[in-house]
Amino acid sequence: MAGIVGAVVQPVLIVTGAPVLVGMMRQVRARLEGRAGAGVMQPWRDLRKLFGKERITPRGTSEVFRVAPLVLVATTLVVTVVAPFVTTDSAVDPAADLFAVVALLALGAVALALAGLDTGTAFGGMGASREMTILALVEPTLLVAIFALSVRVGSTNLAAIVSATVHDPGRVISPASLLAAVALIVVIIAETGRLPVDNPSTHLELTMVHEAMILEYAGPDLALVELASAMRLSVFLGLLANLFLPWGVATTAAPLALLVGVVALVVKIGVLGALLAAGEVFLAKLRLFRVPELLAGSFLLALLAVGASFFLA
Amino acid sequence: MSETLFVQLLDLACGALLLTAVLVLWRRELAVIIRVFALQGVALAALVAVLAAREGSGELWAVAAGVLALRAGMLPYLLRRALASAGETQRETRPVVNVASSLLAAAVLTLLAYAASRPLVELAPSPVTAAIPVGVTVVLIGFFVLVTRRRALSQLVGFLLMDNGITAIGFLTTSGVGLIVELGVSLDVLLAVLVLQILTTRMRETFGDTDLDELRELHD
Numbered sequence: 001m002a003g004i005v006g007a008v009v010q011p012v013l014i015v016t017g018a019p020v021l022v023g024m025m026r027q028v029r030a031r032l033e034g035r036a037g038a039g040v041m042q043p044w045r046d047l048r049k050l051f052g053k054e055r056i057t058p059r060g061t062s063e064v065f066r067v068a069p070l071v072l073v074a075t076t077l078v079v080t081v082v083a084p085f086v087t088t089d090s091a092v093d094p095a096a097d098l099f100a101v102v103a104l105l106a107l108g109a110v111a112l113a114l115a116g117l118d119t120g121t122a123f124g125g126m127g128a129s130r131e132m133t134i135l136a137l138v139e140p141t142l143l144v145a146i147f148a149l150s151v152r153v154g155s156t157n158l159a160a161i162v163s164a165t166v167h168d169p170g171r172v173i174s175p176a177s178l179l180a181a182v183a184l185i186v187v188i189i190a191e192t193g194r195l196p197v198d199n200p201s202t203h204l205e206l207t208m209v210h211e212a213m214i215l216e217y218a219g220p221d222l223a224l225v226e227l228a229s230a231m232r233l234s235v236f237l238g239l240l241a242n243l244f245l246p247w248g249v250a251t252t253a254a255p256l257a258l259l260v261g262v263v264a265l266v267v268k269i270g271v272l273g274a275l276l277a278a279g280e281v282f283l284a285k286l287r288l289f290r291v292p293e294l295l296a297g298s299f300l301l302a303l304l305a306v307g308a309s310f311f312l313a
Numbered sequence: 314m315s316e317t318l319f320v321q322l323l324d325l326a327c328g329a330l331l332l333t334a335v336l337v338l339w340r341r342e343l344a345v346i347i348r349v350f351a352l353q354g355v356a357l358a359a360l361v362a363v364l365a366a367r368e369g370s371g372e373l374w375a376v377a378a379g380v381l382a383l384r385a386g387m388l389p390y391l392l393r394r395a396l397a398s399a400g401e402t403q404r405e406t407r408p409v410v411n412v413a414s415s416l417l418a419a420a421v422l423t424l425l426a427y428a429a430s431r432p433l434v435e436l437a438p439s440p441v442t443a444a445i446p447v448g449v450t451v452v453l454i455g456f457f458v459l460v461t462r463r464r465a466l467s468q469l470v471g472f473l474l475m476d477n478g479i480t481a482i483g484f485l486t487t488s489g490v491g492l493i494v495e496l497g498v499s500l501d502v503l504l505a506v507l508v509l510q511i512l513t514t515r516m517r518e519t520f521g522d523t524d525l526d527e528l529r530e531l532h533d
Contacts, residue, residue, distance in 0.1 A: 170321065175328020182332075296413040297339045303420045304331055308324070311427060311434075311446055 005258060006250075007091035011080040013262060014238070018230035019043035021237075021269060025277035032281045043230065050223035058216050061118050068115035069217070069224035075108040076231045084159040085238045086261040087250040088166070098146050098156040105235070106139050108228065109191075116213030127212025130288065134209065137295035138191050141302045145183040148176050148305035149243060158239075162246045172244060176309035179301050181244050186298035188236040193229070194276060196286040197294070234269055237276075241268035320440040322363045327447040329356035330481060334454045334474055338419055339412065341404050343466055347392045350470050354384030357477055361484055364441070376495050380480070383499050388473060388506055395466060395510045398517075409461045419454055426450040433486070445485050451478030465513045469506065476502050 023040040030037030057066060082095045090096040109131065116128035150156045152171065153164040165171055190197040193210040214225050242249055248264025250257040286294060333353035337346050358381035365373030408415065426449035434442050455474030462468050480498070 170317070173321065173325065175324050175331070178325075178328060179332065293339075293411075293413040293416070296416040297335070300335060300416045300420045300423075301332075304335065304423060307423055307427060307446075308328060308331070311443055 003087070003089040003091040003093070005253065006085075006087035006089055007081045009258065009262065010083075010085045010087075011077055013086065013265070014080045014231055014234050015077075015227070017266065017269070018234040019047060019227065021234055021273050022230045024270065025273050028274050028277040029281055032278060043226070047223045047227060050226070051220050053219035055219050055221065057221070058119055060120060061216070064111075065115045065118040065216070066221070068111040068118075069221045069228065071111040072108040072228040073224050073231070075104045075111075076228050076235060079104050079235055080231065083235070083239060084162045084242055084249065085265050087253075087258060088159045088163040089251075089253070090159050093157070093159065096158050098150060098158055098161075099143065101158060101239075102139065102142050102146075105191075105232065106135065108232070109135055112213055112225070119216040121216065123212045123215050127209055127215070130209045131213060134190055134197065134291060134295070137292060137299065138187050141183055141187045141295065141299040142191070144299065144306055145180045145187065145302035146243065148180040148302060148309045151306065151309040152176075158243075162242050162249060163251060165243070165246045166249060166251060169247075174308075176305045177244060179305035179308060181240075183298040183302035183305060184240055184243070186294060186301075188240060189276070190291070190295060190298075192233045192236055195280040195283045197291055199285050233273075237269045237272045238265060241265070241272055319363065319367055323360065323440060323444060326356050326360040326363055327444040327481075329353075330360065330451055330477070331447050334451045334478075335416070335419060337470060337474060338415055338454060338458060341412070343396055343404060343464065344393075346467060346470055347389050347396065350392070350473060351385050351389035353474070353477055354386075354389070355381065357384055357481060360481060364484055372492050376492060379495065379499060383503065384473075384477065387503065391506055391510055392466065392469065395469075395513055398514065408463065415457065415461055418457060422453040422457060423450045426453055441485055445482060448478050448482035448485055451475075451481060453478075465509070465516060469509050469513075472509075473502070473506070 020040055020043070023038075023043045026042070027037040027040050078095070079101055082090050082092050083101055084090060084096065094100075113128040113131045113135075116124040116131070118124070146158075146161075147156070149161050149165075153161050155161070171177060189195075198209040210229065214222065217225055242265075245268060248260055248268075250261035330353060333349050333356060336349045337353075340346055340349065358377050361373060361377040361380050365377050410418065423446075427446045430446045430449045433445055436442070452475050455471050455476075455478055458471030458474060459468050460471075462471060476498075480495075
């Protein structure tokens with residue numbers, strides 16, 4: 001029962017909340033930089049404007065280019081349905097698996113990279129190649145970092161990991177989960193294209209990764225891509241929050257527990273987003289050649305986390 | 314102290330030891346490396362203090378205080394003074410093995426340490442001996458830093474990392490090697506650092522740099 005409710009509440013919450021999260025993060029940055037900012041609801045206003053435009057695609061592009069935004073949104077939506085954000089009861093429990101969720105998220109990124117190649121422009125290809133460089137280093141780290149947490153639970157089911165942590169809060173301060181948390185934070189920053197790996201607010205060709213791939217999109221397609229990347233940010237922050245600080249997540253179907261779960265999720269993602277945005281103010285973008293160094297470091301931390309969970313505990 | 318709290322604190326100290334060793338390998342700024350090394354000294358002292366609280370022995374508490382004073386206070390202070398007189402060379406610009414590869418090498422070294430210390434752990438399985446691979450890892454990472462860095466100062470940090478690892482293994486295997494032995498080893502390390510510091514200063518006076526790469530002469 002809780003699974004069905006969660007499967008309805010989680011996607012609705014994340015689809016409506018993700019652009020607000022992006023707006024909130026931009027607002028935090030603007031205030032810290034001494035600007036007034038466009039307001040928290042600006043991403044929604046942008047999306048509404050973009051959805052109202054006509055669909056145009058560049059001449060010479062194939063179906064790959066047209067389907068990619070849909071694949072990106074669809075895979076992210078499936079993740080929001082199955083992963084434990086509000087409740088640990090999943091409607092499609094077998095799909096709430098660590099490997100399935102990471103594969104779904106990677107599928108969306110690959111679809112977008114293919115679309116970038118499909119346009120045949122220099123920027124699209126460059127962005128796609130950079131994205132694949134980062135993705136090839138991010139995916140193993142993501143898997144290994146969460147795997148470190150699943151070792152003690154004995155299951156790669158995300159809901160099982162989260163509910164095990166709820167029942168035994170002492171796990172949170174073990175070396176394995178601390179190392180995994182640091183690795184996961186680095187990986188999430190790289191995967192969602194935030195500073196210092198990618199600058200989300202630039203159109204400068206030297207620095208962009210994500211922007212370069214979606215340069216040819218316009219109108220509703222662009223809106224879908226923007227919405228999906230905002231959703232991915234919420235999904236990653238939600239996973240980080242619930243894997244390491246799972247308090248408040250609903251374990252029963254009681255309406256009150258679900259309400260607490262919703263509020264806890266909103267607060268946790270909001271706080272993490274504000275921290276990320278505040279941190280970005282103090283960072284400069286890393287040179288692209290230094291990024292593998294950063295990601296290799298986080299991979300090592302994830303591996304040490306797995307080692308620690310096997311040998312220390 | 315209850316059993317679970319003891320194990321948690323011990324594991325936390327070992328995790329901090331491991332994390333700081335990796336950070337030394339990761340960062341390039343010599344000032345940051347020295348600060349991380351001081352943090353590792355704190356972690357090592359915490360490890361000894363946890364064991365001391367467990368055993369309830371005054372001697373171990375004294376050793377913990379000594380480790381804290383030497384490895385988190387004295388040695389970082391000496392290193393910082395050596396760095397302050399260095400002038401321009403504040404960064405490890407070009408290690409022999411680039412940072413990304415050396416981090417992956419550290420992952421391999423970790424696995425090697427786990428494999429190599431397996432028989433040692435199986436001699437007397439307990440939460441304390443289970444942490445021995447961490448000490449071995451720190452020794453191997455320290456050795457790696459020692460052989461792949463060019464600056465004399467970061468090589469010195471590598472040497473001290475090795476020593477931290479050896480001390481950690483000593484405490485984990487024997488629950489304290491005795492005050493006298495520990496005192497002797499600590500004095501030895503202090504002496505080595507002092508000698509190497511003088512050597513570094515002489516090197517800079519003679520060659521104008523502590524970079525051990527001979528090709529630099531062509532630029533000058």
